[in-house]
Amino acid sequence: MNSLSKKIISFLTLSLFFLLLTSGSAQAQFMLKEFAGNAGYPTGESANLTSVTQTVINAVLSLVGIIFLGFALYSGIRWMSAHGNEENVTKAKDTLQAAIIGMVVVSIAYAVTTLVFKLVPVGT
Template sequence: MFELKNILKIFLVFTFLLIVNVQFCFALNLSDAFKANDGTDTDPLDAAAKSAGYNIQQTTTIEDTIASVINTILSFLGVIFLLLIMYGGYTWMMARGNEQEVEKAKNTIKTATIGLVVIVGAYAFSWFILQNLGESTLQK
């Protein structure tokens, strides 16, 4: 069934991938690399920012959290749109002249395009609302 050469090639590829992927399991985060033993930050960029008078504390507001959640959901919906377009194109190519399959593919592409318009509209609406909400809270 399989020749010894093919089995050896597959074994070598999987061994290489295993060795390369194991290296990432033991990698340190950049923030861990700059931590001292006493838990204080020793990052030179943080020290420079502090001496320049910048506040380096990461604070997020509720508006930032909402914007992040909305952007994540809309990005995920964009990926679904791309997959639906690819599925519609594949269905159309594999229809081989069958009118029902071609019509199904056209409807899939048309529905996905309408969905994309709705997604872009929702993104524009949420961006507008969050921008105005952020400005009004800053002015008070």
């Protein structure tokens, strides 16, 4: 097989692969509003200040939770690589404790936010 044939086959294979990926994402949009509505998520039909605020707060809390999870993983790695050095083990324990406290605070904030947005009536 010559070089041109290899390039054409490679191009067609990659094109087919990427086209198959896009068809999956197109199918994901099918009946999305119905499933989101059944699950209790906003369907995008009405974008009022309350729903936008709730979405922003949930996104920020999720990001902060991910950061605290990263700190927990970092402290675990630091603890495992301390090799018996008590100073490094103590620092890792303190970081892990702070990360766990942070995750608990974020979880409580998420629960309170969800409760408040469920109890407060939405204006039209």
